[in-house]
Amino acid sequence: MENFTEKHENVGNFYSTQLLPRFWELTNENQIHIGYWEGVQIGGDASVGAKKLTDLMLGKVEIRAGEKFIDIGCGYGVPGVLLAKMKNCEIDGITASDYQLDLAKKLVEKENLQGKVRFQLADALALPYANESFDGGWFFESIFHMGHTEALKEAHRVLKSGATLAISDFPKLSGMTTEDRQYLKEISLFTTIVSMDEYPKLLESCGFEFIDILDIGKNVVAPSWACYHVALENNKQIFLDMAGEDGYKFLKKTIVEFENVIVRALGYCVVRARKK
Numbered sequence: 001m002e003n004f005t006e007k008h009e010n011v012g013n014f015y016s017t018q019l020l021p022r023f024w025e026l027t028n029e030n031q032i033h034i035g036y037w038e039g040v041q042i043g044g045d046a047s048v049g050a051k052k053l054t055d056l057m058l059g060k061v062e063i064r065a066g067e068k069f070i071d072i073g074c075g076y077g078v079p080g081v082l083l084a085k086m087k088n089c090e091i092d093g094i095t096a097s098d099y100q101l102d103l104a105k106k107l108v109e110k111e112n113l114q115g116k117v118r119f120q121l122a123d124a125l126a127l128p129y130a131n132e133s134f135d136g137g138w139f140f141e142s143i144f145h146m147g148h149t150e151a152l153k154e155a156h157r158v159l160k161s162g163a164t165l166a167i168s169d170f171p172k173l174s175g176m177t178t179e180d181r182q183y184l185k186e187i188s189l190f191t192t193i194v195s196m197d198e199y200p201k202l203l204e205s206c207g208f209e210f211i212d213i214l215d216i217g218k219n220v221v222a223p224s225w226a227c228y229h230v231a232l233e234n235n236k237q238i239f240l241d242m243a244g245e246d247g248y249k250f251l252k253k254t255i256v257e258f259e260n261v262i263v264r265a266l267g268y269c270v271v272r273a274r275k276k
């Protein structure tokens with residue numbers, strides 16, 4: 001199935017200007033990732049699930065106080081700031097979106113973390129850091145925009161030997177069709193998509209030792225979409241004010257169409273690897 005490439009400027013433009021990221025910004029309280037759900041809270045507050053996924057990722061990170069961590073695709077900086085506070089480590093985060101960067105910087109100021117947390121605009125495939133700068137890192141729901149192999153090789157360059165890397169990602173399911181693949185590219189700039197089975201070999205080929213992979217697709221994709229339908233109704237006036245009647249209709253149609261594809265085509269996983 002086809003892979004694509006996407007310039008980081010295009011990804012940045014998507015996150016800075018499109019209605020769909022604005023929707024997630026609002027419903028997930030500036031955590032631009034999907035939610036994690038257990039049990040029966042289906043259709044609840046999307047931001048609660050988003051926070052649970054952040055907690056799950058925070059639990060996967062091995063980093064000690066004072067060490068340096070790279071957040072590759074940092075969004076609004078919410079997960080990175082939480083990590084800095086939790087582990088007392090230093091964070092360098094990059095995003096492709098100037099809109100996100102602005103809010104991420106404001107968050108650092110609000111939390112008084114200047115000197116400890118730095119965010120900047122950069123391309124994940126040409127990281128503005130020297131070789132072996134970081135003791136740990138993550139791609140928190142960002143690697144599928146970048147191209148898995150190229151992004152992993154660049155992360156490998158800036159990580160120190162023995163550093164751990166956590167990745168949350170949408171792996172390909174066997175039900176994905178060629179039309180689904182094209183849709184995912186168009187709707188949300190998915191450049192490369194790999195299956196869970198492919199991860200160990202992929203990591204090895206980029207210089208990492210595979211540690212483990214957690215399959216949480218069932219806790220993530222469909223339950224999050226159930227929340228998005230509720231959020232769309234609950235925040236209808238906000239989206240009408242933001243984008244007008246046509247914009248709201250378009251958003252609603254997009255959420256429905258996206259759900260039809262994503263539940264068939266993609267799972268969700270959290271992967272850990274160590275730089276050899």
Ligand SMILES: C[S@@+](CC[C@H](N)C(=O)[O-])C[C@H]1O[C@@H](n2cnc3c(N)ncnc32)[C@H](O)[C@@H]1O
Pocket residue numbers: 007008011012015030031032033072073074075076077078079094095096097100122123124125139140141142145146
């Ligand atoms: C789905 S958002 C995740 C944001 C954040 N990790 C979170 O969980 O809130 C994807 C992020 O990856 C970033 N990104 C995607 N491709 C990129 C690239 N080539 N270079 C830099 N950042 C990139 C986007 O700018 C965005 O911040």
